[in-house]
Amino acid sequence: CGPRGFAPSFVAGTENPVAGESSTFSGVVARDDGDRQLRTLDSVKLPEGLLGHVSKVETCADAAADAGTCGEGSRIGRVQVAAGPGSSPVWVPQQGKAPTSVSLAGPYKGAPYSLSVVVPAQAGPFDLGRIVVRAPLNVDRLTAGLSTRIDVSRVFDSDGRLDQVVEGAMPTIVKGIPLQVREVRVIVDRDGFTVNPTSCEASSVDATVGSEGGQSKDVSSRFQVGECASLGFSPRLGMRLLGKRQTSTGSHPALRTVLTQPDGQANIGLARVVMPRSIVLDPDNSVDPELVCDYDTGQRGECGEGSVIGKARAVSPLLKKPLTGKVHLVQGIRFGPTGNRIRTTPSILVKLRGEVDIDLYGRTTVHAGRLVTVFKNVPDARVKRFALRIKGGSKGILVVTGSRQGNIDICDSRQTANLAFTGHNGKKTSYRRTVRTPCAKAGKTRKAQRNNDR
Structure with a gap:
């Protein structure tokens, strides 16, 4: 045999x-x-x-x-x-x-x-x-x-x-x-x-x-x-700029976003955020070698403290406790036809840690003069709430830009973001969202002025 x-x-x-x-x-x-x-x-x-x-x-x-x-x-x-x-x-x-x-x-x-x-x-x-x-x-x-x-x-x-x-x-x-x-x-x-x-x-x-x-x-x-097709898909994203002294051209507001989604829906596969025209990447901070994690290190998810630009927190009903972690700025690279590296706008790495380790990568681009961030290939996993905060201040990566007429203040006009999401079931949703600002409300401003006149 x-x-x-x-x-x-x-x-x-x-x-x-x-x-x-x-x-x-x-x-x-x-x-x-x-x-x-x-x-x-x-x-x-x-x-x-x-x-x-x-x-x-x-x-x-x-x-x-x-x-x-x-x-x-x-x-x-x-x-x-x-x-x-x-x-x-x-x-x-x-x-x-x-x-x-x-x-x-x-x-x-x-x-x-x-x-x-x-x-x-x-x-x-x-x-x-x-x-x-x-x-x-x-x-x-x-x-x-x-x-x-x-x-x-x-x-x-x-x-x-x-x-x-x-x-x-x-x-x-x-x-x-x-x-x-x-x-x-x-x-x-x-x-x-x-x-x-x-x-x-x-x-x-x-x-x-x-x-x-x-x-x-x-x-x-x-x-x-x-x-x-029977699964619904209606994620909602709230956005807010922070920093009362960070509203004029050249200043660096912080950004806080909160994503929520009802139970029983398709999980998010892709998220696309188009920032208001007045908010762009700081041309200096976003490429500073001391503030940006190099591409290869970022792909391994091993960025150090120097590239931390924020923090994040995700709540999933699948897990006992929320995942938390830091947000890193990573050097942007695309590869040419011969494999050569070409610098692009930076990416964002969200390192969620806790019961499990999850890394989310967001790619930034500029389209029609507006800053666009896209998170592709989001895991097919239920998330009830996801909060992300980007730091502001002198080392902030977001900066208030100007206009053709000169300097601006984001308090002088409504700030609007365009949002788009695709579910793992193929359904899509998109909408415009007013971005809240640290500006005082009109009523409060008038009251403060009356107090100053006394």
Whole structure:
């Protein structure tokens, strides 16, 4: 006979594939009886926007996750495993035996979250203990996409003593008995935990599966949700210039923006803000090497304190706490046809930190004499409120410009911004927004003048 092959099958998806809705998620990897044994799961990458509602779940402590003793509060799912040769393998868990579990745990191996998967090694009269698999749950900084892998498997005997440790793989033998795992089903079925994307673009769940003999196969399962058109899309952005002494030509007002969006809508994929004509980038501060992070450092998200121009705060119902962070000014670069670098207007890097790390990049341009900032590729993740503040003062990057007639004061006219948003479901909305200013209201101005005349 020739060497055994390895051609694992892989199917994954949600039971209720409706955009933005919660649903049970399952993934199944299996092999034929004659194939090499399943050994490793080196990578599982979920579609962008397929996320977990971690705010609804307790986080299992690290020691309990290692031991496989997480409580019910952190349980998010279960597993089913088929093992043994022939046409009728044994399925675990068996009726009347200990249940399986998938629990959400905290930071692990550099990932913000992790999984603790428990499978009892029980079949018929045999009790070989339990197998506990730890897996980091990574969150991509740019897309918020989730990925995981098997990091370590621990085998505990029936008395709870650690009997075996297998790095980066599943065990193939327990107590001298070959497991011959044929199929593994992971089912994440905690009510309201898994959230579907709000994009109906076709995607996939991708994985890399390894065999006992060291063979490796990349597998993929098509993924797509529907009914995106039924999702509403009406984000609202409020804007305000700050600094009572920063209203005339050459001064540097601060800027505060607050973005809000109702529940149950498509998530924002793109945001475009056109500033009032009187507010532009300061031609000196916006290119000062001491104030601007260089392009390559910015692409790595590693800008230092010198380039901080503001701060931001994002509130997501998916997370237990808000994300907060600093806003950096990054050197703008575009690449020519030969790969040469061409300087452009600077970009904005928003480094949100907290339970997860997310980096948002906004590109600035000038169109028809007005400053335009565009945030492309915003993650398909629910955000209830996003606040951003840009500092003013002598080192501020925003400056009040003049007009053909000379100097101006923003208090002398209404300041209007043009706003446009595109949802991950393809819907668009645009509108004009009056930008509030630090100027005194007319009534207050007249009252102050009367007091001065007394």
